[in-house]
Amino acid sequence: xxxxxxxxxxxxxxxxxxxxxxxxxxxxxxxxxxxxxxxxxxxxxxxxxxxxxxxxxxxxxxxxxxxxxxxxxxxxxxxxxxxxxxxxxxxxxxxxxxxxxxxxxxxxxxxxx
Amino acid sequence: xxxxxxxxxxxxxxxxxxxxxxxxxxxxxxxxxxxxxxxxxxxxxxxxxxxxxxxxxxxxxxxxxxxxxxxxxxxxxxxxxxxxxxxxxxxxxxxxxxxxxxxxxxxxxxxxx
Numbered sequence: 001x002x003x004x005x006x007x008x009x010x011x012x013x014x015x016x017x018x019x020x021x022x023x024x025x026x027x028x029x030x031x032x033x034x035x036x037x038x039x040x041x042x043x044x045x046x047x048x049x050x051x052x053x054x055x056x057x058x059x060x061x062x063x064x065x066x067x068x069x070x071x072x073x074x075x076x077x078x079x080x081x082x083x084x085x086x087x088x089x090x091x092x093x094x095x096x097x098x099x100x101x102x103x104x105x106x107x108x109x110x111x112x113x
Numbered sequence: 114x115x116x117x118x119x120x121x122x123x124x125x126x127x128x129x130x131x132x133x134x135x136x137x138x139x140x141x142x143x144x145x146x147x148x149x150x151x152x153x154x155x156x157x158x159x160x161x162x163x164x165x166x167x168x169x170x171x172x173x174x175x176x177x178x179x180x181x182x183x184x185x186x187x188x189x190x191x192x193x194x195x196x197x198x199x200x201x202x203x204x205x206x207x208x209x210x211x212x213x214x215x216x217x218x219x220x221x222x223x224x225x226x
Contacts, residue, residue, distance in 0.1 A: 004156070041218065042200065042216040043157065043200070044216075045214050045215065045216075090157070092156070101159045101162065102149075102157075103159065104157045105156050106156050107155075107156055
C-alpha cells in the first residue's frame with residue numbers, strides 16, 4: 001500500500017512569491033492535515049480537511065490557505081512568502097470515522113530567499 | 114488541546130528499555146494520549162495511543178497513570194534505529210470537539226551502542 005506522498009520534495013522561492021504544495025493521502029483516507037515545522041521547532045498545526053471541507057485551522061495568517069479535491073488529495077498555498085515561511089511542510093492523512101492515527105508524508109522543504 | 118511537558122533529551126543503551134515520560138496535567142476526560150516519533154529528515158511516524166488503560170503494540174507500550182496526568186512510552190529493547198524525536202500529544206479524536214493537535218518540541222532520544 002502506497003503511503004502519503006508530497007510534491008515537490010524541495011521548493012525554492014523568493015520573498016513575495018506564491019508557493020503551492022501538494023499532498024496525496026493513503027488510498028481510502030478522507031482526512032488531510034497540514035503542519036509546518038520550522039528548523040529546530042516542533043510541528044505546528046496548519047489546516048485540517050475532511051471530505052472536501054476545511055474543518056479547522058491553526059494560528060496562521062490567511063495567506064496560508066488550501067483545499068481538498070474530490071479525490072481527497074490536497075493543496076497548500078502560501079501567498080506573499082516571507083523569509084520565516086522557510087520550513088518543512090508535512091502532510092498527514094487518516095481514515096474515515098473517529099480512528100485518528102495520522103500517517104505522515106516525507107514533507108516538502110520550502111526555502112524562501 | 115491540553116499541553117504536554119517532555120524532557121528535551123534522553124539517552125539509552127542499545128538493548129535496554131527506553132522509558133520516555135510525558136506530563137499532561139490539564140488533560141480532559143475525552144482527550145487521548147498519542148505518541149509519534151520523527152527520525153531525522155523524515156515525516157513523523159505514529160506509535161501508539163490510549164485513553165486510560167495501558168496499551169501495547171508491536172512497537173511500544175504506553176502506561177497511563179490512574180489520574181491520567183502523566184504517561185510513559187516504553188520501548189522494551191531499544192535499537193540504534195530508535196534514535197529519534199518522540200512527541201507526546203493529547204487531543205480529542207475527530208468529532209469530539211475542538212481539534213488542534215499540538216506536537217511541541219518532543220524528547221530527543223539517543224540510543225547508543
